[in-house]
Amino acid sequence: MNTKKISYLGLLIALAFVLSYVEALLPISIGIPGMKIGLANLVVMVALYTIGSKNAFMLSVVRVLLVSLTFGNFAMMLYSMAGALLSFVVMFVAKRSKKFSITGVSVLGGVFHNVGQIIVAIFVLETSKLVYYLPVLIIVGTITGMVIGLVAGMIIKRIGGWKDICYGSKSSM
Amino acid sequence: MKKNDVILIASLLIICAISLLAIKLWQKQSTTDKSYVRVEVDGKVYGTYPLNEERTEKIQFENGSYNVLVIKDGKADITEASCPDQICVRHMPIHYSDESIVCLPNKLTVTVVGGQENEIDATTN
Ligand SMILES: [Zn+2]
Numbered sequence: 001m002n003t004k005k006i007s008y009l010g011l012l013i014a015l016a017f018v019l020s021y022v023e024a025l026l027p028i029s030i031g032i033p034g035m036k037i038g039l040a041n042l043v044v045m046v047a048l049y050t051i052g053s054k055n056a057f058m059l060s061v062v063r064v065l066l067v068s069l070t071f072g073n074f075a076m077m078l079y080s081m082a083g084a085l086l087s088f089v090v091m092f093v094a095k096r097s098k099k100f101s102i103t104g105v106s107v108l109g110g111v112f113h114n115v116g117q118i119i120v121a122i123f124v125l126e127t128s129k130l131v132y133y134l135p136v137l138i139i140v141g142t143i144t145g146m147v148i149g150l151v152a153g154m155i156i157k158r159i160g161g162w163k164d165i166c167y168g169s170k171s172s173m
Numbered sequence: 174m175k176k177n178d179v180i181l182i183a184s185l186l187i188i189c190a191i192s193l194l195a196i197k198l199w200q201k202q203s204t205t206d207k208s209y210v211r212v213e214v215d216g217k218v219y220g221t222y223p224l225n226e227e228r229t230e231k232i233q234f235e236n237g238s239y240n241v242l243v244i245k246d247g248k249a250d251i252t253e254a255s256c257p258d259q260i261c262v263r264h265m266p267i268h269y270s271d272e273s274i275v276c277l278p279n280k281l282t283v284t285v286v287g288g289q290e291n292e293i294d295a296t297t298n
Contacts, residue, residue, distance in 0.1 A: 029258075029259075029260055029263045030263060030264070030265070031260050031261065031262070031263040031264025031265065031274065032260070032264070033260050033275045033277050071257070072257060072258070073257065073278060075277060075278055075280070076257070076258065076277065076278060079277060099175075099177045100175060100177050100178055100181065101174055101175045101177075101178050103174045103178045103182075104174070104175065104177055104178035104181050104182075107178070107181060107182055107185070108181070111185065121275065121277055124277075124280065125213075125215075125216060125275065125277070125280060125282055126216035127213065127216075127273065127275070127282045127284070129271055129273045129282070129284055130273070130275065132196050132200075132271060132272075132273075134189075134192075135189040135190070135192045135193040135196065136189075136193060138185055138189045139185075139186060139189045139190070139193070142182055142185045142186055142189075146182060
């Protein structure tokens with residue numbers, strides 16, 4: 001990993017951290033646990049398509065740790081981590097399969113982020129009643145994932161050129 | 174967007190909209206005038222309160238955190254809580270059977286129980 005790559009990753013982590021903070025400030029919660037707009041997923045998507053899956057994975061783990069340590073508590077970290085990991089795995093597989101464009105990958109990421117959190121909540125609280133939240137969570141995840149996917153697509157297109165300057169034209173990893 | 178993206182988005186939205194509707198109808202159907210709320214902390218029943226009696230209950234935990242449950246006009250609501258995310262406070266008041274309010278940081282759930290005879294027997298035994 002060269003210096004440029006490290007600083008780029010650092011920049012993305014900082015950006016993801018800021019977006020998580022912004023999202024926490026937005027008073028849009030309707031009281032359903034696990035519901036997120038997933039602004040930070042925008043950064044994870046950009047990382048996944050520009051600096052590869054390993055770095056994108058590191059980014060999403062570090063982001064959850066930073067955000068939970070700063071704004072939350074241990075229990076909340078568990079939920080965020082479950083959401084982030086499940087979402088990442090699904091996005092990774094969906095991207096690999098080449099069956100979906102950036103938008104589709106982002107939709108799956110958004111949906112499984114919410115689903116992952118509610119699954120942990122079901123186990124921790126031992127309340128199966130939380131499955132009733134699934135349809136709402138999936139609808140919200142689909143819509144936000146769609147918007148974030150479209151924005152991520154635009155960013156990735158533009159970063160593409162800059163990335164080539166950084167790593168040379170053969171930057172796939 | 175690829176064709177697969179469109180199929181994915183459309184099917185997610187349609188399936189979830191239908192199940193949401195079905196869940197709401199079913200919850201409405203199984204609600205009776207004997208409905209009560211069950212408060213559970215960490216998976217254990219903390220208390221049950223009838224929905225047709227007004228009351229305010231402060232659920233206090235050993236570590237200083239708390240949730241305030243208010244039952245009014247046949248609806249249960251968390252009006253105040255010590256949790257950092259305040260998700261439970263933002264939830265709308267609940268009324269129909271199986272609706273619930275959750276506070277993850279305090280491991281607390283408030284659930285409406287329909288109040289059919291067999292359900293009461295099952296919980297009191
Ligand atoms: Zn709460």
